Amino acid sequence: MHEHHIPRVLTSEEQHRRMLQTPVAKLILSLAAPTVASQLISIIYNTADTYFVSQISTSASAAVGVVFSLQSIIQAYGFGVAMGAGSLISLRLGEKKDRDANMYATSGFLAEFVGGLLMLVFGLLYLEPLIRVLGATETMLPHACAYGRIILMGAPIMCGSFILNCILRAEGAAVASMIGLCSGGILNIALDPLLIFTFGMGTAGAAVATVISQCVSFLVLAVAFLRGRSIVHLRPKYISRSPRDYVQILAVGFPTIARQGMASLASALMNIQGAVYGDAAVAALTISNKIYLLVRNVIIGIGQGFQPVAGYNYGAGDRKRTRQAFIFATKLGTVICILAAGILAAFAEPIIGWEADGVSAHGSHPEQGQNAIGRLALLYACAVMPFMAYSTFVNQLYQCLGFKVPATVLASLRQGICFLPLIFLLPHFLGLQGVQMTQPGSDLLTFFICIPFQIAFFRKHLRDNA
Numbered sequence: 001m002h003e004h005h006i007p008r009v010l011t012s013e014e015q016h017r018r019m020l021q022t023p024v025a026k027l028i029l030s031l032a033a034p035t036v037a038s039q040l041i042s043i044i045y046n047t048a049d050t051y052f053v054s055q056i057s058t059s060a061s062a063a064v065g066v067v068f069s070l071q072s073i074i075q076a077y078g079f080g081v082a083m084g085a086g087s088l089i090s091l092r093l094g095e096k097k098d099r100d101a102n103m104y105a106t107s108g109f110l111a112e113f114v115g116g117l118l119m120l121v122f123g124l125l126y127l128e129p130l131i132r133v134l135g136a137t138e139t140m141l142p143h144a145c146a147y148g149r150i151i152l153m154g155a156p157i158m159c160g161s162f163i164l165n166c167i168l169r170a171e172g173a174a175v176a177s178m179i180g181l182c183s184g185g186i187l188n189i190a191l192d193p194l195l196i197f198t199f200g201m202g203t204a205g206a207a208v209a210t211v212i213s214q215c216v217s218f219l220v221l222a223v224a225f226l227r228g229r230s231i232v233h234l235r236p237k238y239i240s241r242s243p244r245d246y247v248q249i250l251a252v253g254f255p256t257i258a259r260q261g262m263a264s265l266a267s268a269l270m271n272i273q274g275a276v277y278g279d280a281a282v283a284a285l286t287i288s289n290k291i292y293l294l295v296r297n298v299i300i301g302i303g304q305g306f307q308p309v310a311g312y313n314y315g316a317g318d319r320k321r322t323r324q325a326f327i328f329a330t331k332l333g334t335v336i337c338i339l340a341a342g343i344l345a346a347f348a349e350p351i352i353g354w355e356a357d358g359v360s361a362h363g364s365h366p367e368q369g370q371n372a373i374g375r376l377a378l379l380y381a382c383a384v385m386p387f388m389a390y391s392t393f394v395n396q397l398y399q400c401l402g403f404k405v406p407a408t409v410l411a412s413l414r415q416g417i418c419f420l421p422l423i424f425l426l427p428h429f430l431g432l433q434g435v436q437m438t439q440p441g442s443d444l445l446t447f448f449i450c451i452p453f454q455i456a457f458f459r460k461h462l463r464d465n466a
Helices: 012-021 024-054 058-094 098-125 127-133 141-153 155-170 174-198 203-226 243-275 279-315 319-346 348-355 370-400 404-411 413-417 419-430 432-461
Strands: none
Touching: 012 058, 012 279, 024 058, 024 155, 024 174, 024 203, 024 279, 024 319, 058 098, 058 127, 058 141, 058 155, 058 203, 058 243, 058 279, 058 370, 098 127, 098 141, 098 155, 098 243, 127 141, 141 155, 141 203, 155 174, 155 203, 155 279, 174 203, 243 279, 243 370, 243 404, 243 413, 243 419, 243 432, 279 319, 279 348, 279 370, 279 432, 319 348, 319 370, 348 370, 370 404, 370 432, 404 413, 404 432, 413 419, 413 432, 419 432
């Protein structure tokens, strides 16, 4: 390989200048494109799992939905520490405190690995009761345990990948982050049918494919640090011995932990309420939710491009560019949501039908088949999709700039504060339709609650520079 083909790594000073002087729209697009690609690959291989597993049986498909709640618990901690460290790294790089950025990165990596190891040990010790609590029926249990056991074995690597990915994004190296995630994602899609069908591993094969792919992603992401091609360095000498630094990482990342933890609880409650209407209803709700997540992940990808821009500029004292970054990201995200809602609503039936391919058309609910249940759930989601970007970015704005308490409240709205009353009330009065309406109803309430938070933040923190 010729040396001149390898892109030159920006110095800390050059990257600082790039983040503070490049036009906001161009900068966000350049950072968001690879993070959106990463998010899409991530959800596509989750959807691939559902597609291939659905061809085993309805119960197997529903079991993947149940273990999705278990993965959300691992992701809650992994993403939380990664986002906490990432936000602090962006702010410190904006303040030109490179050594502090190295300390948060290295200490965050250690916290991820130890946390992943603890989840692996305790998860395997209490796997069956945990899977039952997350909403598995007797028919789902063997599939869910087989899948969950292997997913837990990959927990330390999964958490390690999250923080390496976040560090690269925080310093503005979104392309390197994308390459790491996409390599694993594409491998996962290739391995799924091979392990599930060719090697006859069934549901466990999907989990093995996921863990192998995560190991590959981890190794590819680690190369950037091992070869010294990152601005932020991971070195044992930067490990903090002060508990205060770990508390700070967790405090800034706590909104993500709350959001992901609530997502796990919401998913479990959705499975429990759906299971009243049979395994087919759980499978249909899982499929509809994963399609909805495809759009949500695009929005989160744009937000991950927006956050380092906001962090760098706020850290450097440029309030105007921080405000411009939020407005541009919100406009872009809202346009994408409106287009996606229109397309998904127009083709809801064939999309749900494709995902459910190979699964029996009817569960124990006599009036509606799986496709009809999933289609209606997706249509309700499409109705509120245009409001998604704004509420997502209001939350990310508070978090990436270190406003811990309001960020945690906002992060807890969508699948916690607003969701929990609805998941009990709506099914009680409306039956299965109430289960389908719960998440969209919660999303709409979240949007309205975010408006005063955004107005207050702009007035108090983002007035024009003096």
